[in-house]
Amino acid sequence: MSRVTLALRSPTSRRLLTSLAAMAVVALMTGPSGSATQPMVGPTGSFGEHVSIFGLFPGPRWLLFFLFALVMWGIWTFWLRRGTSLRAAASTLATPPKRAFAHRPVRWVFYVALIGVGVVFPHLVTSQYWQSVMVEQIAVFVLLALGLNVVVGFAGLLDLGFVAFYAIGAYATAWVTGSLPTPAPFGVHLNPFFAIPVAIALVMVAGVLLGTPTLRLRGDYLAIVTLGFGEIITIFANNLYGITGGSYGSGGVTGKHGIPHFSINLGPIHYRWTLNPVPYYYLILVFVVIFIVAFSLLEHSRVGRAWTAIREDEVAAESVGINPLKYKVMAFAIGAASAGFAGVMTAAQSIFIFPATFTLQVSINILALVIFGGMGSIAGVAVGAMVIQTGSMYLLHSPPSGYQPADLYMYLGALLMVTMIFRPMGLIPSRRRRREIVLTEAGEGHMNEVLSGENP
Amino acid sequence: MGAFGHFLVSHFATLRLEFWGLLVGGVANGLIYGMVAVGYTLVYGVLRLINFAHSEIVMTGGFTSYFVLRGVIGTSIPNGWATVGILVVGMVAGGVSGAVMAMLVERVAYRPLRRRRAPQLAYLISAIGASYFLFNLAGKEFGRVLLSVPQPYVNHPIFSVFGAPVQLYYLVIVIASAAMLLGADQFVGRTRLGRGLRAVAQDSETASLLGVDVNRTIALTFALGGALGGIGGFLLGLGTGVVYTMGFVPALKAFTAAVLGGIGNLRGAMIGGLLLGVVESLSIAFVQPAYIDVVAFGILVLVLLVRPTGILGERLGRAA
Numbered sequence: 001m002s003r004v005t006l007a008l009r010s011p012t013s014r015r016l017l018t019s020l021a022a023m024a025v026v027a028l029m030t031g032p033s034g035s036a037t038q039p040m041v042g043p044t045g046s047f048g049e050h051v052s053i054f055g056l057f058p059g060p061r062w063l064l065f066f067l068f069a070l071v072m073w074g075i076w077t078f079w080l081r082r083g084t085s086l087r088a089a090a091s092t093l094a095t096p097p098k099r100a101f102a103h104r105p106v107r108w109v110f111y112v113a114l115i116g117v118g119v120v121f122p123h124l125v126t127s128q129y130w131q132s133v134m135v136e137q138i139a140v141f142v143l144l145a146l147g148l149n150v151v152v153g154f155a156g157l158l159d160l161g162f163v164a165f166y167a168i169g170a171y172a173t174a175w176v177t178g179s180l181p182t183p184a185p186f187g188v189h190l191n192p193f194f195a196i197p198v199a200i201a202l203v204m205v206a207g208v209l210l211g212t213p214t215l216r217l218r219g220d221y222l223a224i225v226t227l228g229f230g231e232i233i234t235i236f237a238n239n240l241y242g243i244t245g246g247s248y249g250s251g252g253v254t255g256k257h258g259i260p261h262f263s264i265n266l267g268p269i270h271y272r273w274t275l276n277p278v279p280y281y282y283l284i285l286v287f288v289v290i291f292i293v294a295f296s297l298l299e300h301s302r303v304g305r306a307w308t309a310i311r312e313d314e315v316a317a318e319s320v321g322i323n324p325l326k327y328k329v330m331a332f333a334i335g336a337a338s339a340g341f342a343g344v345m346t347a348a349q350s351i352f353i354f355p356a357t358f359t360l361q362v363s364i365n366i367l368a369l370v371i372f373g374g375m376g377s378i379a380g381v382a383v384g385a386m387v388i389q390t391g392s393m394y395l396l397h398s399p400p401s402g403y404q405p406a407d408l409y410m411y412l413g414a415l416l417m418v419t420m421i422f423r424p425m426g427l428i429p430s431r432r433r434r435r436e437i438v439l440t441e442a443g444e445g446h447m448n449e450v451l452s453g454e455n456p
Numbered sequence: 457m458g459a460f461g462h463f464l465v466s467h468f469a470t471l472r473l474e475f476w477g478l479l480v481g482g483v484a485n486g487l488i489y490g491m492v493a494v495g496y497t498l499v500y501g502v503l504r505l506i507n508f509a510h511s512e513i514v515m516t517g518g519f520t521s522y523f524v525l526r527g528v529i530g531t532s533i534p535n536g537w538a539t540v541g542i543l544v545v546g547m548v549a550g551g552v553s554g555a556v557m558a559m560l561v562e563r564v565a566y567r568p569l570r571r572r573r574a575p576q577l578a579y580l581i582s583a584i585g586a587s588y589f590l591f592n593l594a595g596k597e598f599g600r601v602l603l604s605v606p607q608p609y610v611n612h613p614i615f616s617v618f619g620a621p622v623q624l625y626y627l628v629i630v631i632a633s634a635a636m637l638l639g640a641d642q643f644v645g646r647t648r649l650g651r652g653l654r655a656v657a658q659d660s661e662t663a664s665l666l667g668v669d670v671n672r673t674i675a676l677t678f679a680l681g682g683a684l685g686g687i688g689g690f691l692l693g694l695g696t697g698v699v700y701t702m703g704f705v706p707a708l709k710a711f712t713a714a715v716l717g718g719i720g721n722l723r724g725a726m727i728g729g730l731l732l733g734v735v736e737s738l739s740i741a742f743v744q745p746a747y748i749d750v751v752a753f754g755i756l757v758l759v760l761l762v763r764p765t766g767i768l769g770e771r772l773g774r775a776a
Contacts, residue, residue, distance in 0.1 A: 028597060035599040042597030158580050213761050220506040221760055223580055224711060228753040239746045364588055371581055406600060410592035416585025420578050421568045440575050 016073050023069035027061055029410060032402050118285055122278045133393045135277040135349065138386055139284040140342045145369040145385040146291050146378065147338030152367070153376035153430070154299060155331035156311030157215070158223040160363050161230025164210075165203045165336040167237060167358035169343020172199040174250040174353055179259045182243045192262050192348040196341065203340030204333040211332035215325055230363055237355040249354035250347075258351035273348070280349050287345075288382075291338050296378050298334070307331060308432060361409055368412040371419050374426025376433040384427055388412075471741035476620035478737045484626040486733020487633035491688040492710030493717070493725035494640055495558070495681030501657040501720040502677045505576065508583035509561045510685055511707030512590035516557040517550035517686025518693035518702055519594060522605050524549040529606040542608040546694070547632060547687050554686015558678040561586050567671075595700035604697040629691050636684055637726050643680065644722055653677055657720070705749060709736070712756040718766030727767060 007013060024047075031046025047062040054067075125131055144166060151159045171180070173195040178184035214225045237244045245251055250259065262283065263272040273279050298304050306327045309317035314324050347353050373384020392408050399405075419426065425434045471478075492514055499507040525546050534542055565586040569578050609628075613621030644650040655663035656673045664670045689698075692706055709732060717728025732752060739751045759766065 028593065033596050033599070036601040036603065039598040039603060042599075046597075152577075156577060158577060160584070213757070217760055217764070219576055220580055221715075221764075223508075223584075224506065224708070225757060225760065228708065228756065232750055232753060235746065235750060239744075364584065367581070367584070404596065407592065407596055409588050410596060413585045413588025413590070413592060417565055417582050417589060418585075420574070420582035420585065421565075424574060424578050437575070440573065 012077065015076050016069075019069040019073040019076065020066070023065040023072065026068070027065040029407075029414075030400075030402055031061065033404055033407075115289065119282075122281050129397060130393075131281075132277045133389075135280045135284060136346070137393050138389045139281060139288065140345055141366065141369060141389050142288055142382050142385045143284065143291065143338050143342040143345070144366045145373065145381045146288070146295060147335040147342070148366050148370050149373075149376065149378065149381040150295060150298075150335035150338075151331050152370050153374075153381065153433070154304060154307045154311075155328055156219075156307075157328060157331065158219055159226045159332070159335070160223050160360075160367070161226035161228070161233070162335075162339060162366055163358050163360065163363040164226075164230045164233040165206065165339035166343045166346070166362065167233050167355075168203050168206055169199040169340030170347040170353045170358070171237065171244060171250070171343075172202045172340070173344045173347035174259050177259050179250050179256055179352075180243065181241070181245050181256060192260065192344060193264075195344050195348075199340045199344045200337045203336040203343075207333035207336035208329055211329040212325070215328040215332065227360070227363075230360055234355055234358055234360070237358065244355070247355060249352045251352050259347050259353070262348055277349075280345070284345055287341060291341075292378055292382070295338075299376075299378070303327065303330065312436060364409065364416075365412060368416055371416055372427060374429045374433065377426065377428050377430035380426050380428030380430065387427075388415075467742050471738065474741060475738075476618040478740060479734060480617060480620055480622050480626055482734035482737025483730065484629040484733070485737060486713075486730040487629055487637070488688050488691055488706065488729075489710045489713045489733050490726040490729025491633050491636055491684045491691075492707060493714040493729050494637070494722060495685040496711050496714040497717075497719055497722060497725040498644075498653075498677050498681040500714070501722075502653065502660075502674055503566075505579050506583075506711065507558075507561070507678075507681075508580060509565065509587040509590065510558075510681070510710075511703030512587050512594075513554045513558050513561070513682045513685040513703070514689040514692065514707055515591055515594060515698075515700065515703035517554040517689030518698040519598060519689075520553035520686070521546040521550040521690040522603060522693055522698045525606050525608065529608060533610055534608055535610075539609045543628060543632070546608070546690050550686040550688075550690030551683040552686070554689060555679040555683040557590075558682025558685070559675050561590075562675060562678040591700050591703065598700065600700060602697045602699040605693045607694070625695055628694070632687065632691060636687055640680065640684060641722060641726075649673075649676060653680075709752045712752055712759070714766075715756060715764075716759050716766055718768040718770050720770045721766065721768050724766055724768035731767075 008017070028043065028046045031043075032041055032049065034040065034042035045061075047060065047065075049061050050058055051061055051064055053059045053064050122131060122134065125134065144162070147165075148159065148162050151157050151162070173192055174180045175182065176184060176190050176195040176198050177192060178190075184190075210226070210229055214222055217225065238247050240246060241248070245256070250256065261273040261275075264270065273283070306317070306322045309320070309322055310324045310327055318324055346357070369385040369388050370381050371384075372388055373382070374380030392411075395403060395408065396405055424437055492510065495510050495513065496506060499505070499510075525542065528542055528545060561583075565582045566579060569582060609624055611623050611625050613623050614627060615622055644653060652663070652668045652673050653676060655666070655668050656670055656677075660670050663673075688706070688710075689703065692702060696702075710729065713728035713732045714725045715728070716732055717724025717726070719725075732755060735755065736748060736752050740748065743751060
């Protein structure tokens with residue numbers, strides 16, 4: 001081997017090359033976008049465009065990112081040195097003290113305070129934009145993420161078509177309230193409150209129908225089949241003009257009336273939700289709390305333990321009398337329930353629904369919330385959903401130069417990959433999951449089927 | 457005769473009229489599916505996992521050959537040997553870029569996980585992330601619109617099969633993909649590197665004890681599958697143009713083809729691809745175009761439920 005190749009293979013120069021490559025990718029990601037007439041503007045502009053370098057002097061972008069790469073290389077090299085305080089400080093930050101939290105009263109005070117913050121919060125946010133974002137993009141996605149967490153986090157099944165359940169919930173609401181081109185059941189137009197049980201029942205049935213045949217399959221096949229299922233639901237919603245209104249949305253070509261808002265008419269109490277997002281916020285908040293309580297009870301119940309057992313070693317679980325298919329279908333149906341409920345909320349709140357709201361990208365978005373927050377950790381998933389959705393809505397609201405709304409999925413994809421590589425247990429790991437990952441990586445358990453070299 | 461009987465009769469009449477035309481189109485599509493399916497089947501054979509990012513390798517091949525063709529082809533449409541030369545250049549560009557991208561995906565999205573012996577779920581998520589990242593990055597860089605690829609020939613019918621005209625484009629697909637599939641088959645079955653690949657697929661530990669470099673073999677597997685996927689991307693782009701989402705549907709169908717033929721089985725992937733292409737094409741006589749993708753997906757679900765090992769069965773690691 002020549003001296004040059006040896007030099008390139010030394011760890012230091014490898015780190016330098018990796019830093020350069022990483023920063024080149026970041027330069028592309030943050031650079032200008034190409035167009036039909038000028039498809040090369042993206043790559044050339046990303047490196048050639050002139051910017052202010054650290055606010056000091058003007059220069060081309062490549063110089064800026066070259067400097068970034070050098071900084072990254074420096075930090076990386078420093079990080080790997082033994083005995084530096086950098087690493088110790090980071091690991092202290094990453095593991096917060098858990099002692100106080102083990103006391104039950106402390107925990108309860110924390111939960112009550114959290115709900116208090118949740119109640120006061122909309123009054124601290126005065127911007128109209130952020131109030132509606134809180135409902136449509138944050139609260140609804142917290143619900144969706146909680147549901148997908150049951151499937152991916154608790155049962156360890158990768159569902160890439162989760163948006164289908166969300167869509168079914170929303171379309172069921174439009175159907176029950178008589179807002180679809182197809183007539184409502186029994187010809188009565190109901191208040192969306194009645195849509196909640198109907199939608200949840202429908203999505204759970206859909207979950208069982210989809211799950212019973214497909215959940216026998218291995219994990220990777222399941223992912224593809226659910227992906228196709230999500231696509232098919234969108235294709236149907238887009239093309240069945242007589243039933244769903246097709247691509248025109250729930251109004252259809254003829255312009256059916258919109259989906260009514262929630263209302264309460266109980267004896268002396270009359271209340272009607274309106275376009276104002278704050279009352280919707282409180283309605284969803286109540287259900288988020290209900291779902292969180294229900295799912296965490298479920299996690300620590302017999303069912304939750306069965307899910308963990310199946311996730312960790314399906315064969316062992318089966319040999320101690322757990323029926324894997326039954327519990328997997330259950331996870332599918334229960335997870336779907338919360339997506340169906342989110343669908344009801346979206347439908348009632350947005351008056352008309354369109355197939356374009358329920359694309360595959362939404363499934364990936366929800367998956368990113370769950371993975372980033374921490375698979376199997378309810379707190380993690382909720383926090384992850386809030387952080388990512390706030391971030392993406394901030395980017396939409398005040399985009400930095402060169403950012404287009406569609407770029408979001410590029411960042412979410414990168415986030416999925418980076419999380420899996422550097423912190424597979426997510427932002428706030430569940431204790432069970434962390435232990436599991438550590439054990440598997442130490443070579444225990446049977447989750448590792450990749451490159452085992454044996455025929456299945 | 458009921459309404460359904462009438463439906464069948466009228467549609468079979470359509471089918472009889474259109475049969476040869478649909479068959480020609482189906483074979484051409486099927487060969488492309490087969491080429492892309494080879495990538496899934498090889499990676500599955502060696503790593504026991506589905507490379508979710510394979511669709512983006514198809515996309516990479518399509519875009520690279522688009523830029524190369526744009527540079528090579530001038531204002532006038534080439535003919536004769538110039539056409540052949542340009543097609544070869546386009547295939548090489550698609551194949552090389554596909555192979556490079558596949559190796560990059562392996563290096564970035566899979567190897568860190570393999571080093572840590574991560575659970576299977578982690579690979580799937582990381583690969584989906586890679587796929588989303590790549591195609592949205594392409595959308596950002598080159599615009600989110602369909603770009604039509606400059607044509608290296610005038611696409612006129614050159615001969616006919618039972619009255620159905622066969623266009624030059626279809627002939628190009630058939631020759632190119634048949635050559636590539638045969639080449640891949642011979643490579644895996646006969647060469648030293650192919651033997652190493654099969655050895656790792658059978659039993660990676662023993663193979664590494666016997667001196668096969670497992671990491672290099674895995675990279676080779678990705679490169680080989682990526683080259684065929686990239687050429688598939690070139691052929692697809694030639695017909696329908698290139699766009700950042702172009703890989704998704706063909707790759708989903710190629711995966712169906714791989715499962716249909718028996719995943720891990722190289723010849724199975726080719727047969728599965730042809731069969732899927734033909735069945736899908738003939739179904740045009742019966743369903744509206746909007747639901748064609750539903751047909752392919754229905755076939756996938758049916759195969760997975762009825763015969764998950766596919767037509768030829770999973771033959772991991774044995775000679776093609």
